[in-house]
Amino acid sequence: MAEEFLDSNIDTDELYEHHRIVADKGQALIRIDKFLMDRLPNVSRNKLQEAISSESIQVNNKPVKSSYKVKPFDIITVTLPDPPRDTEIVPENIPLTIIYEDEELLLVNKPAGMVVHPAYSNWSGTLVNALTYYLQNLPTSRNGEGRPGLVHRIDKDTSGLLVIAKTDYAMTYLARQFFDHSIERTYYALVWGVPKKETGTIVGHIGRSAKDRKIMAVYPEGDYGKHAVTHYKVLQSFQYVSLVQCNLETGRTHQIRAHMKHIGHPLFNDATYGGDQIVYGSRTSSFKAFVENAFKLIPRQALHAKSLGFKHPVKKEFMQFNSDLPEDFIAALDKWSLYKS
Incomplete structure (x- = not known):
């Protein structure tokens, strides 16, 4: 598991610094770029200007220009790449x-x-x-x-x-x-079994498993884990496995793998989440041999990032x-x- 490092242990949503600053009641009128230069000393003026241009700096949930004057009680949010x-x-x-x-x-x-x-x-x-x-x-x-x-x-x-x-x-x-x-973001996954509903949405917090810290688990809405949403659609079924399209609404670590496991349909040959065992189908020697040969064809979890927009x-x-x-x-x-x- 070390070689995969849990997607580097970083969610897609966590690749960015996110600051929330509330201006004091006695805040003097000052340009937002100058205001943030004082508040974020490690961020260059050029980087702030680019963030303003890309609407990554917002005041009271609205994008502003560099000339905007910060006012008392303004709520300023800043999103910056943090590689x-x-x-x-x-x-x-x-x-x-x-x-x-x-x-x-x-x-x-x-x-x-x-x-x-x-x-x-x-x-x-x-x-x-x-x-x-x-x-x-x-x-x-x-x-x-x-x-x-x-x-x-x-x-x-x-x-x-x-x-x-x-x-x-x-x-x-x-x-x-x-x-x-x-x-x-659209992914194609080959999963064990055929979901009862052809289309559906999986909602569940994702966090480290309490039983095994190397994998992610799904938890009910609450304080543990982070909100995660996956929309799926069955494209084709093959009796014991299905080709499923998954669209991510959030970008949590191992989101599709953990969510599909949670609803009883782990990804085919996903050793981390139990997909490298027979989950659906008979236990006959002929079926076991068939599955083993299929595993050899795709010696990894059957997941592909199909499209990006x-x-x-x-x-x-x-x-x-x-x-x-x-x-x-x-x-x-x-x-x-x-x-x-």
């Missing part, structure tokens, strides 16, 4: 599948088995190592050092789409969308990107489509 601060990242010439790129951002299709960010036991061969090498010679790099903007993550053994910010402004603009849950930082238009299912996922689907009990 992990790990050891030095070594650029590595690792092939990337880039499906879109412009001056502000790029979309990559991450293969299963690749860790997103360097961490304990995975200091090399990660997506960030590859991106750092790829970006170092681009005009957007600083002092010859490319520093990719990691906006969100997916598990090591989950394949699919990730958006990478190439500029500070794009990082801040995209960060706001993830924080506001306005990003559209967001508002472009500069063009301000909504962009939607889609990806094909990887070969191992297709092979597992094909095998189950031919199964006859």
